[in-house]
Amino acid sequence: MEYEYLKKIKETINSCLPAETQITNVEMWGPEVAIYTKNPPSFFENENYVAKIAFELKKRVNIRADKSLLIEHDQAKEKILEIIPEDAGIKEIYFNDAFSEVVIEALKPGLVIGKGGETSKQISRDTGWTAMNIRAPTSDSEILKGIRHHLHKYSGERKKILQETANKIYGEKIDDNSWVRLTALGGFREVGRSCMLVETRSTKVMLDCGVNVANPDERFPYLDVLRFPVNEIDAIVISHAHLDHSGFLPYLFKLGYRGPVYCTLPTRDLMTLLQFDYIDVLVKERQEPPYSERDVKETLKHCITRDYREVTDIAPDMRLTLHNAAHILGSSSVHLHIGEGAHNLVYTGDFKFGFTRLFNNADVRYPRLETLIIESTYGARDDIQPQRQDAEDRLLRVINETVKQGGNVLIPVFSVGRAQEILLVIENFYRNGQLDAKVYVDGMTKEASAIHTAYPEYLRKGVQRRILQNDSPFTSDLFQVATWQDRDKIAEGEGSIIMASSGMLTGGPSVHYLHKLAEDSKNCLIFVGYQGEGSTGRKLQSGIKKLPITAENGRARELKINMRVETIEGFSGHSDRAQLVAYLRNLKPKPKRVLVDHGDKYKTLEFGKFISNKFKINTSVMRNLDALRLR
Numbered sequence: 001m002e003y004e005y006l007k008k009i010k011e012t013i014n015s016c017l018p019a020e021t022q023i024t025n026v027e028m029w030g031p032e033v034a035i036y037t038k039n040p041p042s043f044f045e046n047e048n049y050v051a052k053i054a055f056e057l058k059k060r061v062n063i064r065a066d067k068s069l070l071i072e073h074d075q076a077k078e079k080i081l082e083i084i085p086e087d088a089g090i091k092e093i094y095f096n097d098a099f100s101e102v103v104i105e106a107l108k109p110g111l112v113i114g115k116g117g118e119t120s121k122q123i124s125r126d127t128g129w130t131a132m133n134i135r136a137p138t139s140d141s142e143i144l145k146g147i148r149h150h151l152h153k154y155s156g157e158r159k160k161i162l163q164e165t166a167n168k169i170y171g172e173k174i175d176d177n178s179w180v181r182l183t184a185l186g187g188f189r190e191v192g193r194s195c196m197l198v199e200t201r202s203t204k205v206m207l208d209c210g211v212n213v214a215n216p217d218e219r220f221p222y223l224d225v226l227r228f229p230v231n232e233i234d235a236i237v238i239s240h241a242h243l244d245h246s247g248f249l250p251y252l253f254k255l256g257y258r259g260p261v262y263c264t265l266p267t268r269d270l271m272t273l274l275q276f277d278y279i280d281v282l283v284k285e286r287q288e289p290p291y292s293e294r295d296v297k298e299t300l301k302h303c304i305t306r307d308y309r310e311v312t313d314i315a316p317d318m319r320l321t322l323h324n325a326a327h328i329l330g331s332s333s334v335h336l337h338i339g340e341g342a343h344n345l346v347y348t349g350d351f352k353f354g355f356t357r358l359f360n361n362a363d364v365r366y367p368r369l370e371t372l373i374i375e376s377t378y379g380a381r382d383d384i385q386p387q388r389q390d391a392e393d394r395l396l397r398v399i400n401e402t403v404k405q406g407g408n409v410l411i412p413v414f415s416v417g418r419a420q421e422i423l424l425v426i427e428n429f430y431r432n433g434q435l436d437a438k439v440y441v442d443g444m445t446k447e448a449s450a451i452h453t454a455y456p457e458y459l460r461k462g463v464q465r466r467i468l469q470n471d472s473p474f475t476s477d478l479f480q481v482a483t484w485q486d487r488d489k490i491a492e493g494e495g496s497i498i499m500a501s502s503g504m505l506t507g508g509p510s511v512h513y514l515h516k517l518a519e520d521s522k523n524c525l526i527f528v529g530y531q532g533e534g535s536t537g538r539k540l541q542s543g544i545k546k547l548p549i550t551a552e553n554g555r556a557r558e559l560k561i562n563m564r565v566e567t568i569e570g571f572s573g574h575s576d577r578a579q580l581v582a583y584l585r586n587l588k589p590k591p592k593r594v595l596v597d598h599g600d601k602y603k604t605l606e607f608g609k610f611i612s613n614k615f616k617i618n619t620s621v622m623r624n625l626d627a628l629r630l631r
């Protein structure tokens, strides 16, 4: 049986294109169209064909050669190697038969594409295969390799998933936009386990599905109050990879969810890395993980990646657009257009409205906006971060003071985000000759940094340029990668800077180093990121002098905190109070309603009150489990 919508799409395509294009088939791959042709060159010669169809259908369009034109893999590979210039740095070539495409992973994808796409076109002319060019990281990444191979291995299954998704999005037309409801499932009046549900009469969409790593009593969002099976959710959108936004997602797949997950390309890869790491950390602590690696891999198959500002249909009555949030690589604010203009919602996710070394400025312009859900991690009146330059000066001073007296510096970092920002800062100290210490990077940071080098287009121009010139600051020789065998030796030595995950000392190598370094007053612990309520990091920050720990022999003992403990604000990937206010001032159009989330209870309340007084906008500070009718 052919769906009515597909028939209509075919009619539109046939009416747009002349007969010489020889269309043989049309498929829907999720929200995208694939057109098969017996005459691919006709599309190269008339580049406005694709633009015209994309405009008519309001969808991304992929052109593929009719299957009869595809030559054998081996033969095709040989030809491709002849066509592509040698200095492209090809790492891998493999074929996704289901999508009639050849994936070419290279250090310089620009050379694989060629001027005006000429090299790619030649590959298509000579082999029939459509080249999908992906960038190889500048240093090896096991996880990225694993992800890409997994997607390749299951490309047949992925195509089926995409087609089923398309049937759900376009299969039925719904005109009833009488109501829109938001339900808070986690991350309201707290930081951690962000999760919410947006519903209309016909559609259920979940935004984020995180865990709280800092507080074991309130670890997971309130999925148990959903009065329907999870497979009734139509789509899940993940704003960014941090575990408090993506850490519980594989659990939905464990429960049987098999629908799409929308996110950016870097978010897909980074969240996979962090989800695997989450399992790993729990297992090492002899705790039962809520899901297995199999569930993470299943999740990966269902990811549909979107670029910033690309409008995508995700349900019969909902369109999604992701916008740059400048928080971590691939982080986004989520715009939902509900019904034909019935309601527009923006969920900021975590965002930085201020300077970072890593990212371009966060987006503040939306076509339409009624409801804004805004984070408030640093939303209290006194949450004013120092100028970036002052923060960097202070970091340099504290490191140098410690190193000079023969101590070691421990900087616990989130392996994704703060780690790369601090790496750039430290690398800059070296280039200026201001620092002379060994720097060790431990934990997932190396992998996360490598993933950054695979997606330079998501980074600020200067960093982007260095990666493209194979001079990536993240993989500089300055930074020595530490493995678990090196840890004790590094801790017993002197004059080192150790950057280790996890960022809130809730597990992972940073905890190991803390145990080794804490009792010597020469050493220094520097916090550069947010410390969640209930986390070990928060306790040390507040000045406790003794910490009960489990020693290596399995016995409980008390760790004396003699080391210097410093908190250096100003490196945060979150907006401080002034930046939050500046964001609201610059945001266009002005929302009619603001909902505050993602902050300690008193901060969300105070910030909410401030917004409603200052901006005269209807503002609510929802609690978890509250539901609100938006329309």
Ligand SMILES: [Zn+2]
Pocket: 240, 242, 327, 350
């Ligand atoms: Zn975050």
Ligand SMILES: [Zn+2]
Pocket: 192, 242, 244, 245, 350, 598
């Ligand atoms: Zn967060």
